Amino acid sequence: MIEIEDLKKVYVMGEEQVPALAGVTLSIQRGEYVAVIGHSGSGKSTLMNILGGLDRPSSGAYRFEGEDVAHFSDNQLADFRRRRIGFVFQSFQLLPRLTALQNVELPMIYAGLPPRDRRARAAELLERVGLGARKGHRPTQLSGGQQQRVAIARSLANRPDLLLADEPTGALDTKTSEDVLKLFSELNAEGLTLAIVTHDPDVANVAHRRITFRDGLVISDEHGEARP
Amino acid sequence: MNPFELVRFAFGAIIAHPMRSVLTSLGVVIGVAAVVIMTSIGLGAQTQVTNAISGLGSNLIIVMPNFQRGPVAQAAGGGFSLRDSDVEAIQKQVQNVAAVAPTVRGQVQLASDGANWNTRIEGVTPDYLEARDLSVTQGRMFDEREARQGRKVLVVGATVARELWGDSDPVGRRVRVRAVPFEVIGVLESKGQAGFGQDQDDVVLAPLSAVRSRITGRRSRGDAVQTIYVKAVSDSTLDQVQEEVTNLLRDQHKIRQGEDDDFQTQNMASILEASQTAIKTFTLLLAAVAGVSLVVGGVGIMNIMLVAVTERTREIGLRMALGAKRSDVLIQFALESVALSLVGGLIGLGIGALGAFGIAKLGNWPAAVPAWAGPLALGFSVAVGLVFGAYPSWRAARLDPIEALRRE
Numbered sequence: 001m002i003e004i005e006d007l008k009k010v011y012v013m014g015e016e017q018v019p020a021l022a023g024v025t026l027s028i029q030r031g032e033y034v035a036v037i038g039h040s041g042s043g044k045s046t047l048m049n050i051l052g053g054l055d056r057p058s059s060g061a062y063r064f065e066g067e068d069v070a071h072f073s074d075n076q077l078a079d080f081r082r083r084r085i086g087f088v089f090q091s092f093q094l095l096p097r098l099t100a101l102q103n104v105e106l107p108m109i110y111a112g113l114p115p116r117d118r119r120a121r122a123a124e125l126l127e128r129v130g131l132g133a134r135k136g137h138r139p140t141q142l143s144g145g146q147q148q149r150v151a152i153a154r155s156l157a158n159r160p161d162l163l164l165a166d167e168p169t170g171a172l173d174t175k176t177s178e179d180v181l182k183l184f185s186e187l188n189a190e191g192l193t194l195a196i197v198t199h200d201p202d203v204a205n206v207a208h209r210r211i212t213f214r215d216g217l218v219i220s221d222e223h224g225e226a227r228p
Numbered sequence: 229m230n231p232f233e234l235v236r237f238a239f240g241a242i243i244a245h246p247m248r249s250v251l252t253s254l255g256v257v258i259g260v261a262a263v264v265i266m267t268s269i270g271l272g273a274q275t276q277v278t279n280a281i282s283g284l285g286s287n288l289i290i291v292m293p294n295f296q297r298g299p300v301a302q303a304a305g306g307g308f309s310l311r312d313s314d315v316e317a318i319q320k321q322v323q324n325v326a327a328v329a330p331t332v333r334g335q336v337q338l339a340s341d342g343a344n345w346n347t348r349i350e351g352v353t354p355d356y357l358e359a360r361d362l363s364v365t366q367g368r369m370f371d372e373r374e375a376r377q378g379r380k381v382l383v384v385g386a387t388v389a390r391e392l393w394g395d396s397d398p399v400g401r402r403v404r405v406r407a408v409p410f411e412v413i414g415v416l417e418s419k420g421q422a423g424f425g426q427d428q429d430d431v432v433l434a435p436l437s438a439v440r441s442r443i444t445g446r447r448s449r450g451d452a453v454q455t456i457y458v459k460a461v462s463d464s465t466l467d468q469v470q471e472e473v474t475n476l477l478r479d480q481h482k483i484r485q486g487e488d489d490d491f492q493t494q495n496m497a498s499i500l501e502a503s504q505t506a507i508k509t510f511t512l513l514l515a516a517v518a519g520v521s522l523v524v525g526g527v528g529i530m531n532i533m534l535v536a537v538t539e540r541t542r543e544i545g546l547r548m549a550l551g552a553k554r555s556d557v558l559i560q561f562a563l564e565s566v567a568l569s570l571v572g573g574l575i576g577l578g579i580g581a582l583g584a585f586g587i588a589k590l591g592n593w594p595a596a597v598p599a600w601a602g603p604l605a606l607g608f609s610v611a612v613g614l615v616f617g618a619y620p621s622w623r624a625a626r627l628d629p630i631e632a633l634r635r636e
Contacts, residue, residue, distance in 0.1 A: 054549060054629050075553050082551020093546045093633065097244050107550040112229050158551070 001161065001193060002028040002051065007060035009046050009216075020046040021057070022216035030161075033188040034195045035204035038213030045166065047213070048197050052085045052164045053077045065161070082110055086155030088165035092147040094139040100126060100150045101135040107157040118157075125153035129183060145176030152183060156192075163187070165196045169203055181206050229556060238563035241536070242571075252532040253572030255525025256612060260573045260605045262518035264580025264597060269587065270511025272595035274504060279594075281500045283419060283428060285360040287326070287463055288496045289470050291456040291477070294489055309490040310453040314480050318458060322472045324465040329359040330436060330453040334443045338392065338432070340403040345391045348431045349405065351439025359457040367399035367414030370435055378437035383414040385429040408442045410434065463497065470495050522608060525572065526616035533565050533620035544624050545632025558625035565617020566610055573609025577602060 009021040021043045028034055038044040049055040050062060053069060054077075062070040064084065072080060081087075094103045101122050108118035126135055129149040139147050148168060155163055165184070169177035185206060188194050196207060204210050212220040242249045284290075293309040315330045332351040337344060350356070353375050357363060370381050382403060389398040401412045419428040434443075440450060460469040470493055477491055537544070544557055552560075581597045588595045 049630050052549070075555075078548065078551055078553040078556075081549060087549050089633065093542065093549075095543055095546070097240065106547075109233050110229050110547075110551040110556065154550075 001030045001065055003061070003063045005061040007047075007050065007057050007062060009043075009050065009055070010058045019216050021050075023060070024216070024218055026211065026218060026221065028162075028193065028195065030193055031188070031191055032193055033184070033206075033208045035207035035210045036195060036197045036213065037199065037201075037204050037210055039199065042213040043216040044197050044213045046216075048164055048166055048195070051162070051195065052087060053080045082107065082158060084161045086158070086160035086163040088148070088151055088155050088163065088168045090167035090170040092139070092144075092151045092171070094147055094150060094154075096139050099136050099138055100131060100142065100153075103139070103150055104154045104157055107154060111158050121157065122153070125156055126150070128156075129153045143176070144172050145179055148172060148176070148180055149183065152180070152187075156187075161193060163192055163194045165194065167198055167200075168196060169198070169200065177203070231559075234556065234560050234563055235567075237560050238567050241540075241564050242567055248532065249568060249571075252528055253525070253568050253575070255528040256522060256569050256572030256609055257525075257576040257579065259518065259522030259525045259612075260576025260609060261580040261583060262521055263515050263608070264577060264601050264605060265583045265587070265595075266514035266518045267511060267601060268580075268584035268595040268597045269593070270507060270514055271598055272588070272593050273511070274507045275594040275596070277503050277507060278500065281496055281503065284496060285457065285459065286496070287460045287466055288359065289458040289460065289466065289473060290494045290496070291458060291473060292492055292494070293454070294492045309481065310456055310477075312451040312453060314477055315453060315456055317476055317480055318456070318473055321476055322458070322469060324461045324469055325458060326461045327355040327358040327457075327459040329353055329356040329457040329459075330455075331356065331457065332436060332439050332444050332452070332454045334439065336405050336432075336443060338388065338403050338405055340392050340401055343392045345388055347385075347388050349439060349443060350431060350433050351436040351443070352433050353436055356433065356457070359459040362419070363417045364414040365417045366397065367412070369414055369433075375435040375437065378435050378441060380408065380410045380438055380442070381413045381434065382410045383416060383433040384412055385416045385431040386418040387427055387429040388432055389415050405432075405434075406443060410438075466495055466497055519608075522612055526569070526612040529565055529568055529613065530616040530620060532568075533561065533617055534623070536564070537561065537620050537624045540624075541627060541632045541635040544627050545629045545635070548627075548629035549633060554625040557627075558621045561621035561624045562614065562617045565621065566613030569609045569613030569616075570606065573606050573612075576609075577605045580605070 004027065005025050007021055007024045008019070011018045011020055024043075024047065036044045036047065046055070050057050053072070056072075056077075057070050060070065061068070064080070067080075069077075069080060087093075095106070098106070101119065104122035104125055105118045108121065113121070123132070123135060126132055129152055131146060131149055131153070134142060134146060139150070142150065148171075152168075163184075168184075169180055172180060181203060184194055184196070188208075194207075196203065198204055208224065210220070210222045211218055291310065291314075310330070312330065315328055318325065319328050329352060334349050334351075335346065336349045337346050354369055354372055357369055364383060367383070369383055370379065374381060382405075384392075384398055392398070392403070393401060398412045398415055403410050403412060416429065416431075416433070440452075458469060458473055460466045474489070474493055478489060481490055483489060547557060548554075580601070584595045584597045587593055
């Protein structure tokens, strides 16, 4: 589904050029559950931003189901994010003014779904993540774990091909982290492709494949079932 | 995406901070209200002046002695340079004249049935009614013969009738004018207030020769006329009549080439036109000054929109991550700014209309909100919202989603 070849990203800071990705080649198949591991500054977040269409590489190829995402225009990238990608962030990124239901509806508004359809689908998704009883709650009335589940429901709204999660358990305690990871495993079991950026080995061990980054390069790529 | 959803986003953001939104649009509220009130005051002035001038009669040329002339002329004519012979000459020689009405004026005390009233008396001929577009509602006007004979009869204005006799019929009453008894034979139709609070019904008409011999005679020659009203048959002949009257009177008064006239003619239409132009300019000026406050209101909106973009940077980043195009973000913030301004404009329009109504009621001034004030005010507020929302919206749309999402 995803093919990356010799991907490079260089940030220009004043006169200095800081390489964030120094030539990454990898591919991800449909249905995979990938953990991207590395210290901060290793380039893993940059890779996620490029994979999610929030950023463009400086050089190299990025094909998503054959589409040349590396050379998309701003509008094409916006379309790509809307149709293909679901984002889950460490800090949830829910809009505080909106209820849980309205937050989940938001991506479907940009997709142009009629109000009745998107409300029904948002309600269905909140049921799916176990928050059927909290549709009318605002983010401030929900616990961290509940907020992250609302965010996951939102990421699924437009039936993405790839779910990208950036430290999804970083702001959660152990118990709620486990709930969120269990939800990810279930979604993967239903066929959703997942890529999770994390520095937490416990989180990485849930995935079926662990790609480790250091200094903008892949230093290991282990396949295998989830470790106990 | 559905543009209606963007409108919903915009109003949602405005409703989220009700106090702030109200204060932000206050500038536009004041600006629009000021423009509406100023415009309606200006239009009121226009109505006022039009009524005052057209109340004098239509297609009318007023001929008066020229008091600006030198001291020698003053001594010779005593300020009464017009004569009965001038009136006859105009009647005989000028084309397209509907009526010629010579008048003399005086201020007199009237006494009747124990009541007193001080009013203006006009010594006129029967043609005066036609020249000044007047008519008699009760009784009758005196005729040519009565005028020539200088009969002591009066046609009174509505105010005079009310002050002296209340609701009872004035026709047939005896009135003493400076101790000379006159008989009331008619009542003029009410013309109401002219502009500037002058009561056009506070007048009595009497035959020219009677006024000359009984009222003003002691101070002037027997054939002197103070004002000659010349009514042209139509609007299009007004200029021609004015020119012919001027030439004829110069002839009559033996004024040589290059000498100043000892009389002046005023054309009501051109006076009306000139004063209307002046008032329009004045109104435009007032509205422009009021419009400056609209600009100030716009700057207030721009300020708050810039704050909003900074505050909601993360929201903008999130919306982009969820698939919003830069144009979606741009339109969302532009609509928010336009909505703020438009709501301010609507409130301002309401306050302005109320203000104009208040001025009309309390100030006794015909201030009216014109029908086009509504669309104009709203158009202006939309324009203000667009112009001053453009830069903040552009800033929002240019944000880098990664940076924006990372912002605290």
